[in-house]
Amino acid sequence: MKILITGATGLFGSYLAKKFGAIGEIYGLRRENSSQKLLQDSPYKINWIEGDILEPISLGAALEQMDLVIHAAGMVSFDPKDEKKLMEVNVTGTTNLVNAMLEKGVHRLIHVSSVSALGRSADTLSYDENSKWTASRFNTPYAISKYRAELEVWRGVQEGLQALIIMPSVILGKISDERSSTQIYHYVLEENKYYPQGTVNFIDIRDAVEITFQLYQKGQWGQRYILNHKTLYYKDFFEKMAKAFGKKPPTKKLQWYQLKMALIVVGIAKMLKLSKNPLNKQTAMISQLELYLQNEKVQKILDYxxxxxxxxxxxxxxxESQ
Known part of the structure; x- marks a missing residue:
């Protein structure tokens, strides 16, 4: 079996490549000069294909004779200035892939979405796979792009694709992976004093990959699944992390007025190009919310x-490697 993975050089894509390499020949779609560092220790050969999800011609060529596509490519950013680029990469890129698959007759797709695609609302605390998208001020441009990308996948399903959609929460990889999703560790490593009042939903990347693999093996086409281990308050989450890292945990609850002051400071630093801190009004508000992501659907199928x-x-x- 031949498996094409978009985003194979990224965090989740690289771990998926190592896992699915046990059942098929892996082909990784990568852009010119993209780093292959995360796959240096892969136990399986990676056949690299140079291309881009924003280039339909290269996509079509990459899909020749493929049996399965894992779409892990995408852009993650919470900077409002990146809205146009997010829509281009996450939405147009997915549209291009779906269209190319339909054209080439490649029917099976594992689409890596995000729990952000469920949307956020101040009136809703708990979310599952049946939660309906609601427009609100808590939906970041990234969330909107992932939601619209999902719609493109479902459109492809109506036109003949078999799709399995997975929605990971905060993915916990290795610090040495040096990816945006592992930056949460640095908050404790730097011994920051304050913690947000809200909750964090998380999953070990090894669990996320294993669950994806098992859902595929069980043929869960036409379904979407939240991948989430647990929900904890940031206070408890950071305390556990600090204990494991031998660091002092944050001990002061972040108040709204302090958050507003922090936004001003970060905003000035960004204007002076002294900071790339992802904190903005939306991300700040979300960090103060209690949000609970349910994993019962996965548990009912896998008892993981x-x-x-x-x-x-x-x-x-x-x-150590994976």
Whole structure:
């Protein structure tokens, strides 16, 4: 079996490549000069194809004779200035892929979405796969782009594709992976004093990959699944992390007025090009919300046993490979 993975050089895509390499020949779509660092220790050969999801011609060529596509390519940013680029990469890129698959007769797609695609609302605390998208001030441009990308996948399903959509929460990889999704560790490593009042939903990347693999093996086409281990208050989450890292945990609850002051400081630093801090009004508000992502749908199908959070933190610190 031949498997094409878009975003194979990224965090989640690289781990998926290592896992799915056990059942098929992996082909990784990559842009020119993109780093292959995360796949240096892959136990399976990666056949690289130079291309871009924004270039339909290269996509069509890459899809020749493929049996399965894993779409893990995408842009993650919470900077309002990146809205246009987010729509281009996440929405147009997915549209191009779906169209190319339909044209080439490649029917099976695993689409890596995000829990952000569920939307956010101040009136809703709990979300599952049946939650309906609601327009609100809590939906970031990134969330909107992932939601619209999903719509393109469902459009493809109506036109003949078989799709499995997975929606990971905060993915916990290794610190050495040096990706945006692992930046959360640095908040504790730098011994910041304040913690947000809200909750964090998370999953070990190894669990996310294993669940995706098992759902594929069970043929869960036409379904979407939230990949989330647990929900914790940031206070408890950071305390567990600090204990594992041998650092002082944040001990002061972040108040709204302090958050507003922080936004002003970060805004000035960004204007002076002294900071790339992702904090903005939307991300600040979301960090103060209690949001609970349900994983019952996965559990009903797989009865999955998750890696304990403490073990995840210890592994995140290590220099060993996956």
């Amino acid at each position: 046993k998750y890696i304990p959070l403490e073990e995840t933190f210890q592994w995140a610190l290590s220099n």
